[in-house]
Amino acid sequence: MIRVLLVHDTYLLRTALAALIGRETDLEVSSTSWPGAVATSRTLRPQVCVVDMDSPDAVGPRGIRELSRRCYEGGDGFSLLALASAGRPGPLRRAYEERALGFLSKNASPDRLVEGIRHVAKGERYVDESLGFGFLEASEMPLTRRELSVLSLAAEGASIGEIARSLCLSNGTVRNYMAAITRKTGARNRVDAIRISQCAGWV
Amino acid sequence: MIRVLLVHDTYLLRTALAALIGRETDLEVSSTSWPGAVATSRTLRPQVCVVDMDSPDAVGPRGIRELSRRCYEGGDGFSLLALASAGRPGPLRRAYEERALGFLSKNASPDRLVEGIRHVAKGERYVDESLGFGFLEASEMPLTRRELSVLSLAAEGASIGEIARSLCLSNGTVRNYMAAITRKTGARNRVDAIRISQCAGWV
Numbered sequence: 208m209i210r211v212l213l214v215h216d217t218y219l220l221r222t223a224l225a226a227l228i229g230r231e232t233d234l235e236v237s238s239t240s241w242p243g244a245v246a247t248s249r250t251l252r253p254q255v256c257v258v259d260m261d262s263p264d265a266v267g268p269r270g271i272r273e274l275s276r277r278c279y280e281g282g283d284g285f286s287l288l289a290l291a292s293a294g295r296p297g298p299l300r301r302a303y304e305e306r307a308l309g310f311l312s313k314n315a316s317p318d319r320l321v322e323g324i325r326h327v328a329k330g331e332r333y334v335d336e337s338l339g340f341g342f343l344e345a346s347e348m349p350l351t352r353r354e355l356s357v358l359s360l361a362a363e364g365a366s367i368g369e370i371a372r373s374l375c376l377s378n379g380t381v382r383n384y385m386a387a388i389t390r391k392t393g394a395r396n397r398v399d400a401i402r403i404s405q406c407a408g409w410v
Numbered sequence: 411m412i413r414v415l416l417v418h419d420t421y422l423l424r425t426a427l428a429a430l431i432g433r434e435t436d437l438e439v440s441s442t443s444w445p446g447a448v449a450t451s452r453t454l455r456p457q458v459c460v461v462d463m464d465s466p467d468a469v470g471p472r473g474i475r476e477l478s479r480r481c482y483e484g485g486d487g488f489s490l491l492a493l494a495s496a497g498r499p500g501p502l503r504r505a506y507e508e509r510a511l512g513f514l515s516k517n518a519s520p521d522r523l524v525e526g527i528r529h530v531a532k533g534e535r536y537v538d539e540s541l542g543f544g545f546l547e548a549s550e551m552p553l554t555r556r557e558l559s560v561l562s563l564a565a566e567g568a569s570i571g572e573i574a575r576s577l578c579l580s581n582g583t584v585r586n587y588m589a590a591i592t593r594k595t596g597a598r599n600r601v602d603a604i605r606i607s608q609c610a611g612w613v
Contacts, residue, residue, distance in 0.1 A: 218517040219493070223426040226520075290422070314421040317429075364602025398601060399567025 209328045212253035212285075213238040214274075216262040227317050228257075234324060241265060245273050253285050254328045257320070260291045260298035261313070261408075275305035286327040293337055296345035297408025303345065309333035310342075348409060349391040357384040359410045362401045412531045415456035415488075416441040417477075419465040430520050431460075437527060444468060448476050456488050457531045460523070463494045463501035464516070464611075478508035489530040496540055499548035500611025506548065512536035513545075551612060552594040560587040562613045565604045 211234055215221035221238040228236045239247040241264035248256060256278065258271060265271050271287075278285050288309035289302035302310065309327040311320055312335045319335060326333035334342075350358065353374075360370045371381045385397055394400035404410045414437055418424035421443075428441040442450040444467030451459060459477060461468065468474050474490075481488050491512035492505035505513065512530040514523055515538045522538060529536035537545075553561065556577075563573045574584045588600055597603035607613045 217495075219514075219520065219523060220423050220427065220516065222520055223430040224423065226430050227426040292420075311422075313423065317422065317425055320422060361601060362605065364598050364605050366599060395567050396569060398564060398604065401601065401604075402565065402567050 209234050209255060209324065210251065210253040211236040211255045211257060211324055212244070212248055212251055213257045214241055214244045215259040215290075216240050216264060221259075228321065228324070231321055234321070241267065242269055245269055245277060248274060248277055248285065255286050255288055255324050257288045257290060257324065258302070258307075259313075260289050260302050261295065265298065266301055271301060271305045271307075275307075279306055286330065288323050288327045288333065291338065291341065292408075293341045295406070295408035296341050296348065297404075297410075299338065299341050299408075300345035300348060303342075310338050311335045312337045312341075344407070348407075350388060350404070350409065354384055354388050354391075355410060357381060358388050358401065358404055361385065361397065362405065362410050412437050412458060412527065413454065413456040414439040414458045414460060414527055415447070415451055415454055416460045417444055417447045418462040418493075419443050419467060424462075431524065431527070434524055437524065444470065445472055448472055448480060451477060451480055451488065458489050458491055458527050460491045460493060460527065461505070461510075462516075463492050463505050464498065468501065469504055474505060474508045474510075478510075482509055489533065491526050491530045491536065494541065494544065495611075496544050498609070498611035499544050499551065500613075502541065502544050502611075503548035503551060506545075513541050514538045515540045515544075551610075553591060553607070553612065557587055557591050557594075558613060560584060561591050561604065561607055564588065564600065565608065565613050 211228060213221055213225050213236055225236045225238040228234050237251055241262055256274060278287060287307040288311060289307040290311055290313050291299045293312050309323045311323045315335050323333045356374060357370055360373055367378050367381050371378045389397060389400045392400045392403045394403050414431060416424055416428050416439055424441040428439045431437050431439045440454055444465055461474060481490060490510040491514060492510040493514055493516050494502045496515050512526045514526045518538050526536045559577060560573055563576055570581050570584050574581045592600060592603045595603045595606045597606050
């Protein structure tokens with residue numbers, strides 16, 4: 208019997224997905240939202256965590272990083288299977304950085320999901336073929352970590368001055384970063400750079 | 411037997427949700443993506459369409475408007491049940507404008523979904539209690555249609571000049587609109603106004 212914890216923010220959809228996984232006689236599934244993921248993994252002690260990477264909470268303080276830490280450093284030894292959208296390389300890259308073992312497109316069939324769960328439960332890597340191009344895009348993320356920090360603050364509506372104070376930089380340096388970001392993303396202007404980066408899931 | 415068409419963009423999740431609805435002996439369910447919704451409704455002739463309003467395609471050319479037209483003007487006579495997120499009044503308002511008969515939070519239980527389907531199949535209005543506050547927010551949308559057009563273009567990265575040309579306005583008028591939008595949304599600046607409006611699902 209493989210114990211599975213499904214992490215997805217919408218109750219209706221995670222309940223439906225859990226019911227579908229639970230039809231398999233070798234899988235025993237529970238589900239929770241991102242804010243409850245770490246606590247539930249502690250009590251449930253699953254072998255596999257299936258995580259929805261498209262939620263903003265997946266990259267928040269109780270998101271994939273914390274879950275991954277428990278998984279690989281806490282000695283609990285479960286494996287992560289990430290659900291991602293093919294057109295958004297950002298969350299895919301994030302799951303890769305946090306050492307997910309499996310990667311499945313949300314447009315895959317339920318059969319593939321079940322197959323993926325069984326693979327990662329055995330400690331085997333599982334990558335859905337339809338995510339191949341997404342991985343290519345994820346590997347080509349053009350921005351540095353510092354540029355991403357600047358862009359994230361800009362996307363929240365911070366002014367040049369506020370970004371500068373927040374990151375202990377001069378206004379001129381922030382302007383230079385913003386110009387580099389606009390150039391590297393092929394954007395027309397700052398708002399366009401934010402739009403492009405949000406569509407790709409980088410910020 | 412009630413024929414149900416479920417419209418959701420992610421194959422894995424709509425398959426799961428359809429399997430869950432299909433467990434009910436009085437419901438017969440098919441599912442499709444937004445781009446396939448109108449064509450499928452033509453061949454399937456459902457009594458109820460359950461539609462996910464959070465997809466960008468829901469407000470696109472083959473989205474809720476077209477489906478609603480078929481439903482209420484095409485003589486097919488099915489009812490719309492909208493799935494929406496409590497914190498995003500924009501899609502909720504859009505579903506209301508397009509004469510959806512039922513409104514259900516995506517955090518509702520599967521039982522509520524099934525209950526909602528049975529209600530709207532009989533032509534009865536069904537509103538999930540947890541969406542009540544969302545309706546209040548939806549009724550208080552602060553921007554005019556013209557301001558929303560300006561903001562939508564700005565959110566796509568268009569400059570003041572591009573917005574002006576696109577809407578046949580002067581640059582000064584567009585600047586005035588942007589200032590009004592920023593003030594009305596309580597934003598710090600233009601980027602912040604875009605962020606606030608996107609979070610609410612207005613653009």
